[in-house]
Amino acid sequence: LNAGQFPLSILAMTPRAADLYRKGVYGNTMTANPRALDVAHAVLTAVDESTRSNIVGAGNYLKEQLQQLAIELDGAITKVQGTGLLVSCELDGQRYQAFGAGSTEEYLRHHGIGIIHGGKNSLRLTPHFNITEAEIDLIIDHIRHALVDGPKRAVNQNTAKTAA
Known part of the structure; x- marks a missing residue:
């Protein structure tokens, strides 16, 4: 999956591993930034x-x-x-x-x-x-x-x- 040619990386992890990350707003490709996720959501919504x-x-x-x-x-x-x-x-x-x-x-x-x-x-x-x-x-x-x-x-x- 990509976000319609928009840079996107997503990392899946267990809840235990996720708890090790500090919560906050990230802004680069490798941290699943909010804009990339919005674009990916729009692509997934459009694909019927x-x-x-x-x-x-x-x-x-x-x-x-x-x-x-x-x-x-x-x-x-x-x-x-x-x-x-x-x-x-x-x-x-x-x-x-x-x-x-x-x-x-x-x-x-x-x-x-x-x-x-x-x-x-x-x-x-x-x-x-x-x-x-x-x-x-x-x-x-x-x-x-x-x-x-x-x-x-x-x-x-x-x-x-x-x-x-």
Whole structure:
């Protein structure tokens, strides 16, 4: 659970452990500050059965489309994984750099796609809970464009000659 992309950390403990803490108002991410809890409550209140169903269905559709893209682009994407709408796709590290200067992540961001890196060489997608299939298709089109026309790792000429 997060608070709709608002920083939130919550620590669960037994009553005995809780009694050891001094009561007061805390104000940083790691102490479950009151604003973060208000935001989390609003998110939980807004998530109804329809939203939960979309998280599962749209998440499955997103993973299926990324897997199809992996096939279409001959292994440019080497792994697709995720739960619900927290999904990642690992890129072929020989051809693509997922993050940093001149990366696929940077390229996608410059083209309006809110994407972040995750793992060794992966792109992580965390779309909004009510995303539609049309919006997912748009994201997939942008990822396709980034992998076909976007930045690539430089090929070592010695390795390329040896392989030929």
